[in-house]
Amino acid sequence: MQVLLADVSARHPAAKGNVPDALRHVSLKVQSGEQVAIIGPSGAGKTTLLQLTACALKPTTGSLQLGDVDPWGLPIRGLQKLRASLFLAPQVPPLPPRQRVVTAVLAGLLPQMGIWASLRSLFYPKHIETADAALARFDLADKLFERVDRLSGGERQRVGLARILASNAQLLLVDEPLSALDPARSEQAIKALTDIAAERGATLVATLHHVDMALRSFPRIIGMRDGQIVFDLPAAQVSTQHLHDLYAQHLHELDGPAVAADDVPDAASPPAAMHCR
Amino acid sequence: MQTVLSRNPQRGPSKRDPAWMGRMFWLLAGAALLWPALVLTEFKVWTLFEASNLKPTLKFLGDFFPPKIEGEFLLLVAKETWRTVAIATAGIALAMLLAVPLALLSVRVLSVSALTGKMNKLPSALRTLLRWVMVLLRSVPELIWALIFVRVVGLGPTAGVIAIALTYGGMLGKVYAEILESGDAQVTQSLLRNGAGRLQAFFYGLLPQNAAELTSYSVYRWECAIRSSAVLGFVGAGGLGQQMDASMKMFNVSEVATMLIVFMLLVWLADATSAWLRKELG
Numbered sequence: 001m002q003v004l005l006a007d008v009s010a011r012h013p014a015a016k017g018n019v020p021d022a023l024r025h026v027s028l029k030v031q032s033g034e035q036v037a038i039i040g041p042s043g044a045g046k047t048t049l050l051q052l053t054a055c056a057l058k059p060t061t062g063s064l065q066l067g068d069v070d071p072w073g074l075p076i077r078g079l080q081k082l083r084a085s086l087f088l089a090p091q092v093p094p095l096p097p098r099q100r101v102v103t104a105v106l107a108g109l110l111p112q113m114g115i116w117a118s119l120r121s122l123f124y125p126k127h128i129e130t131a132d133a134a135l136a137r138f139d140l141a142d143k144l145f146e147r148v149d150r151l152s153g154g155e156r157q158r159v160g161l162a163r164i165l166a167s168n169a170q171l172l173l174v175d176e177p178l179s180a181l182d183p184a185r186s187e188q189a190i191k192a193l194t195d196i197a198a199e200r201g202a203t204l205v206a207t208l209h210h211v212d213m214a215l216r217s218f219p220r221i222i223g224m225r226d227g228q229i230v231f232d233l234p235a236a237q238v239s240t241q242h243l244h245d246l247y248a249q250h251l252h253e254l255d256g257p258a259v260a261a262d263d264v265p266d267a268a269s270p271p272a273a274m275h276c277r
Numbered sequence: 278m279q280t281v282l283s284r285n286p287q288r289g290p291s292k293r294d295p296a297w298m299g300r301m302f303w304l305l306a307g308a309a310l311l312w313p314a315l316v317l318t319e320f321k322v323w324t325l326f327e328a329s330n331l332k333p334t335l336k337f338l339g340d341f342f343p344p345k346i347e348g349e350f351l352l353l354v355a356k357e358t359w360r361t362v363a364i365a366t367a368g369i370a371l372a373m374l375l376a377v378p379l380a381l382l383s384v385r386v387l388s389v390s391a392l393t394g395k396m397n398k399l400p401s402a403l404r405t406l407l408r409w410v411m412v413l414l415r416s417v418p419e420l421i422w423a424l425i426f427v428r429v430v431g432l433g434p435t436a437g438v439i440a441i442a443l444t445y446g447g448m449l450g451k452v453y454a455e456i457l458e459s460g461d462a463q464v465t466q467s468l469l470r471n472g473a474g475r476l477q478a479f480f481y482g483l484l485p486q487n488a489a490e491l492t493s494y495s496v497y498r499w500e501c502a503i504r505s506s507a508v509l510g511f512v513g514a515g516g517l518g519q520q521m522d523a524s525m526k527m528f529n530v531s532e533v534a535t536m537l538i539v540f541m542l543l544v545w546l547a548d549a550t551s552a553w554l555r556k557e558l559g
Binding site: 013054055056057058076080081082083084085086087088090092094095096097098099103107108110111113115118119122167169 | 389390392393394397463464466467468469470471472473474476477478480481482485486488489558
């Protein structure tokens with residue numbers, strides 16, 4: 001799916017009046033099937049750009065085109081149908097703690113399933129093989145029937161990514177997919193993502209803190225800072241000078257992933273509190 | 278010199294907790310509101326402990342002991358207990374039937390248009406309307422509903438069941454909606470953003486996230502319904518309450534004591550069930 005942003009500005013709906021827009025007059029074109037990495041210091045507007053592209057945020061000015069439709073011109077039903085063909089994977093994997101991994105992965109299939117089929121799948125999972133194959137690509141096949149809250153942070157993140165495989169989205173928007181992964185896992189996860197996108201002919205846009213990984217795995221790199229695109233170049237043309245300018249005052253973020261790998265299982269979630277209302 | 282050091286301009290008023298004034302205000306406002314309420318309700322605990330009042334109270338309480346334990350009476354109590362549990366359970370089941378759709382339709386997290394800011398006008402109006410329906414249902418106490426339905430369907434448990442269903446339907450609907458909205462919305466919104474339907478997002482995101490809390494609240498309400506059905510018995514809606522009313526009128530306080538013990542057992546049972554269910558779901 002082709003993405004076209006023309007002079008787009010956006011701000012978070014809850015942002016206060018004096019906070020500058022998270023995205024300021026950004027224009028961008030991503031061809032169908034292209035793979036792009038977005039890099040830049042924290043607060044550069046990378047996540048906002050993904051949310052905007054995913055129709056999760058409405059632009060305040062400018063226009064967005066996905067394929068050749070303007071999503072915000074569609075009626076709400078049409079917009080929801082369009083959303084089924086794109087996939088936004090947030091940085092914190094959106095998984096209910098008490099859900100089983102198999103259900104969490106198969107939730108990616110929901111847009112293609114009717115309500116009855118999805119209810120029946122809760123009773124007995126209908127596409128176990130699909131979930132199993134998706135998990136296998138992220139080296140998690142043994143966790144199929146495990147509960148989400150028994151997984152480590154890194155495993156959860158990979159389960160969130162495996163959900164992409166269950167969906168048949170044509171536009172994959174992935175936010176910081178490696179923030180909780182160690183280097184070996186990161187390598188594997190990025191390879192899985194780019195392979196999936198290539199197999200499907202889907203467009204892949206990922207934000208990455210890990211600059212080396214971005215340069216190695218993506219043909220096109222977009223550098224963002226203060227809500228604007230600073231450079232948009234083929235990976236081979238991105239120079240050290242580009243990176244230093246991009247990360248000026250944030251040089252510590254350039255050295256490696258900003259967020260430490262976190263592969264420690266969380267403490268068991270506390271029991272639900274009784275509310276006397 | 279000392280004062281200069283301790284009043285370093287950098288650590289001056291700007292480092293004060295800015296929320297402090299607000300907290301202080303609400304604390305004082307709460308006290309100012311509570312005081313007239315205590316005066317209005319003639320809240321004077323000490324009258325309980327005056328010698329002239331203490332004696333009859335102790336005598337009345339003394340009559341509770343020993344509770345009446347006779348084969349025939351116990352059999353009657355067992356039968357009425359069973360009926361009380363049945364009234365509460367049937368009432369709660371009907372209430373849930375009412376509450377679940379009301380809650381689902383009035384929950385903001387499941388709104389597609391609210392995903393990107395403001396909810397559309399029509400769904401927003403529907404939500405407000407449903408909230409009013411729930412207010413109406415629960416603002417009429419179950420005792421009043423029971424008095425109305427005793428006239429319609431006659432004396433007996435049916436009136437109690439309907440009364441509980443209506444009031445508790447409103448309560449459960451409101452609290453279910455609140456529980457569903459209190460948690461992290463990200464899971465559900467993420468499903469909606471990727472094109473899932475609203476019911477699908479509920480079953481795959483919202484429900485697994487909140488199942489334990491919803492269950493424990495429902496069981497707690499079942500416990501309340503058991504207590505409530507005792508009160509309803511006093512207006513002729515059957516069950517232990519009606520027996521208790523009869524015994525009270527005959528001054529058979531030892532019979533009342535037996536029935537109170539049964540109530541304690543029922544509440545304990547509800548508590549244990551809730552704890553067990555939460556452990557299973559947790």
